[in-house]
Amino acid sequence: MIRFDCDYGEGAHPLVLKKLADTNLEQTPGYGEDIYCQQAGDMIRAACQKPQAAVHFLTGGTQTNLTVIAALLRPHQGVLCAQSGHINVHETGAIEAAGHKVLALPSTDGKLTAGQIEQAWHTHFSDDNREHTVQPGMVFLSFPTEMGGIYTKQELDAISRVCRRRGLPLYIDGARLGYGLCAPGCDLDLPSLAALCDAFYIGGTKQGALFGEALVINSPALGADFRYIMKQRGAMLAKGRLLGLQFIALLEDGLYFSLARHAVAQAMRIRQAVEQAGLPLLAPSCTNQQFPIFPNTWLQKLEEQFAFTPWGRVDKKHSAVRLCTSWATRPQDVDAFCQAIAAGPEQ
């Protein structure tokens, strides 16, 4: 079985493991107050061109999202996000468990627009009875989106301007940040993305680490007392250095981005094979997730050899699936898939 069902099926890139092994018997202080976390933070600040930013290391995406949102909002505030946003759909109410409503806005492609945010703000604050409704308090978006799409610099700039005009901190979930920044056509990089938001995280779990996300909070005021809230939410790893070490390994010699480029290149090969076979895509992703639509009968055949994730029924006879590549995807596995597609449903 060749698996394309997720991008966290393997362990870590060997250089990440090696870094952990090399330092294994060193003694360091706990809770992220060691020299490796300091060093990784410095590397991230440099890479983002944000010398004043705070960098914190957490172990997973849901944990990072809920901790940041709990830290940034007052009790009566909610977080604006796309209807399909991870916090709205796939975190078992983690944000609500922290007391906050997710203010979901409609989106067909998983992206928010500056106009939507402005309108949500305006709708709320122009209401005489606004105290009876949840106040928008921040904006959440994923880069890339749940559908594999990316924001252009212009789109993100427009969102950023609205957020600043309206006093709404902008937070970007970067679980697959590298896969987005390395996508063909992407005109953003770490510094330009960092410059346009207030906080974001650089995802490690899906991009070569065993586990771990590097959260960047641009403004000291915004991040005041953040470590308390990490601890309170169970998000402060005792052996915090494990996170710092992994990010050092990922950032050395640009490994993070070269792994991402590999994954995206493999995904593009899958997309090309799908398109050449005349199959439609649920969404035009240029990142490591692809969403082709297959006749159900063909899918049944493919499932004998390949694993992927069901992504919804399109009509009686067709279904969408999600295929993920990752830093660990073997080109020969993609070859096999492309050949199967090229051979057609009858093969």
Next chain:
Amino acid sequence: MIRFDCDYGEGAHPLVLKKLADTNLEQTPGYGEDIYCQQAGDMIRAACQKPQAAVHFLTGGTQTNLTVIAALLRPHQGVLCAQSGHINVHETGAIEAAGHKVLALPSTDGKLTAGQIEQAWHTHFSDDNREHTVQPGMVFLSFPTEMGGIYTKQELDAISRVCRRRGLPLYIDGARLGYGLCAPGCDLDLPSLAALCDAFYIGGTKQGALFGEALVINSPALGADFRYIMKQRGAMLAKGRLLGLQFIALLEDGLYFSLARHAVAQAMRIRQAVEQAGLPLLAPSCTNQQFPIFPNTWLQKLEEQFAFTPWGRVDKKHSAVRLCTSWATRPQDVDAFCQAIAAGPEQ
């Protein structure tokens, strides 16, 4: 500098790292639904003689405590624990952030008694105005305690009986469980401890793993839908197998316990040196944490060579400190400490 300041200063036992490396490029399903978590769970069920128990793997102690307590209590219930209990003192209000009061009971040695629990229950339920106060809903204790003490089988049995008579689930924080079970004089083992409580965790972070705790919930009813609550609290690791694999390595050939015995033996050497030097102990710990009391002037000298944790001022001229040994403690480091003590303050 020789460090005795905590028991999570190093990485993992080499066999744990090896297990991760050996399986690194395998593809498995995520979120703990892989064969390694299954296998580790089976090993734990067997070791505890609890074939029906559910076993879940989480990444840290605070996270495990807050998730279990959130899962077990109704909104108006609180958790009984010793005043010095970790959830009362060192988790930044994680339990309160989940909506529940910690009902702290006085304790000089960090231990609860069956009588205290019975009385707390009785005080509440005999009050005509009980609805105005928080209802005791479960009992939390640490084994060993924050002061390194252990419950005898008789003590734990008495607590267990009260809990069952009063319908209070008994949950044991086992961050240092092995160090307790391997303590000289301990008359409990995994099966007898498991038989006396409703849920407990086998700590990995401080006992040879990179990170990770294995939570055992004895009754299926008590653990209903627990995985939802793990996810909601950010406690479901994407690459869950990393936790299963580490516990497999720890449980194979009794590594977990041999590591614990090593740590305790080293701690006993420290205790003996302290006692032979005529120094008092804050509490008579027989586990991997020791709490000697030193003249401040002597401490200042010792601090040049050794790291330990301040544990409070005893009087104007004396202070207590905490020294921890661990699976990774080197006997020659303990030798050095014992010699320094034997040499006396003037050396």
Next chain:
Amino acid sequence: MIRFDCDYGEGAHPLVLKKLADTNLEQTPGYGEDIYCQQAGDMIRAACQKPQAAVHFLTGGTQTNLTVIAALLRPHQGVLCAQSGHINVHETGAIEAAGHKVLALPSTDGKLTAGQIEQAWHTHFSDDNREHTVQPGMVFLSFPTEMGGIYTKQELDAISRVCRRRGLPLYIDGARLGYGLCAPGCDLDLPSLAALCDAFYIGGTKQGALFGEALVINSPALGADFRYIMKQRGAMLAKGRLLGLQFIALLEDGLYFSLARHAVAQAMRIRQAVEQAGLPLLAPSCTNQQFPIFPNTWLQKLEEQFAFTPWGRVDKKHSAVRLCTSWATRPQDVDAFCQAIAAGPEQ
């Protein structure tokens, strides 16, 4: 200015005030444990034909909703309701502040259907990854709805069956319950409504009381320890008898329903005038709220004499408004409005 902008503009029906005055200097126990609350509860149990039900008195609708929902759900569960449901839109995130997601279902008329609930249940429980999403844990609906509509006995029966089949408690917000039960065409009454749900409240605030809602929980198991949760949420009135007394006054000689019939009759006169003038209605309400659509120019004129609530722009030249009648509405005020409508926009 004649006000139709809400149904809580006045104080209480004079008989309610009289009851409070007549008993004013009596001494009773506090917190709802007095004979008047007991007596009011008995009257409600009898009127609902639910001799085993628990009856609790709270001071307002949002408070009642958040307390009930906090009491019924486990942490990972959410409450199904219509998109326009009060808890989703107009309670400033009270449900989320209690830790729970509102699972909003689309609805054009403010009503849920049995099919929607069944499908939401099925979608969740047929999902292999259900632990990553909020579990439906109960159903909330308003009777009448936010748009003044009522469920037929058949509709509510179908919903009730789904809820029981799927183990979802059904809770009905009855802020305007009397106005619904007295609506022309309503084939439900208190006993039949009570028989089809698990909990509901009989609204007092909008129906003749100074303030107060009478919550009925049909099953003792469902309402276990409910008073604790009332206290915790600040929903236990010190002088609880004030609530019991008001409901006694409202239930004596059927006052509650005669007041409701009065309000609905006045609303029907408004609706008839609107329809005779050829004006459309946003929704065909047969209860005390009416939602006519006017040309904006006409509205501006009407606003000089009458107060009502803006209810959204329909197109560039037309807007909907809400008019409420209540137990206190004076027929001559309705006469004035009907005449203004009949006279037409040019008058």
Next chain:
Amino acid sequence: MIRFDCDYGEGAHPLVLKKLADTNLEQTPGYGEDIYCQQAGDMIRAACQKPQAAVHFLTGGTQTNLTVIAALLRPHQGVLCAQSGHINVHETGAIEAAGHKVLALPSTDGKLTAGQIEQAWHTHFSDDNREHTVQPGMVFLSFPTEMGGIYTKQELDAISRVCRRRGLPLYIDGARLGYGLCAPGCDLDLPSLAALCDAFYIGGTKQGALFGEALVINSPALGADFRYIMKQRGAMLAKGRLLGLQFIALLEDGLYFSLARHAVAQAMRIRQAVEQAGLPLLAPSCTNQQFPIFPNTWLQKLEEQFAFTPWGRVDKKHSAVRLCTSWATRPQDVDAFCQAIAAGPEQ
């Protein structure tokens, strides 16, 4: 039966009821945005000499406490209060349900001291591991205390200075504020108390109103968006004017204070009778609550004629009880009690 068991046994002072009746059929906007709430707020601002303060009206003490504390604290902060504080003991975990730990400080008389607050602050902020503990975020005290005691101006001034130096908002629970300000020996009045704290409430429920508390928040910044949080917590009364009207009645011609003086005078008569009979007091209260200690045998006799609240066993043969007077206490009832005491246990 003559009842001294609480100070909320009756309804409201007749002038309060009259105010409600006189305005009963007026139509006003809801939710506290009416002219009566405005007028009552103005009267309170004038009485407190705080022209910039915000005044909000809520329906009960627990509700007010939980709403204020939820509004003022960030998630990782707790509220300092005396061990016996109402929020720590008698609110069923309302503060914890809002996510915050109550940081209880020991106190034999129910009072906090400036020194305790300073020390709690210092202990926290001088701890290198402070992120693992709850941060003190505000101070709660009751005036008078749960034991009927009052702070002197000097004591409150010292507390106020510490709070300002340390950035801790000081909030005073004034459920029985009038009974405290009118106590013999009290050297505080409304303006001097208001000047020394950041927020406090003037209790109505126990001092002549049907229900209702007037919350004063001195600084606009501290009270930003407070009405949202009121709504979210179910603390915004639909017919808000009922609260404004009651406070207008209470503040007109100093009724609030004349009622309080009456209650305190009656309490002092009880205290004098008790002392003349040679009976000890649990605490030397000079407010409307008295805590005499009786031989149990005598208590049993007294209970045939008088109701009071058990306040704990003192020794095998003696118990303390609480007796409350109120604005409604009849002097002849106090006469009867004093005579019974004077007559001695054998009568």
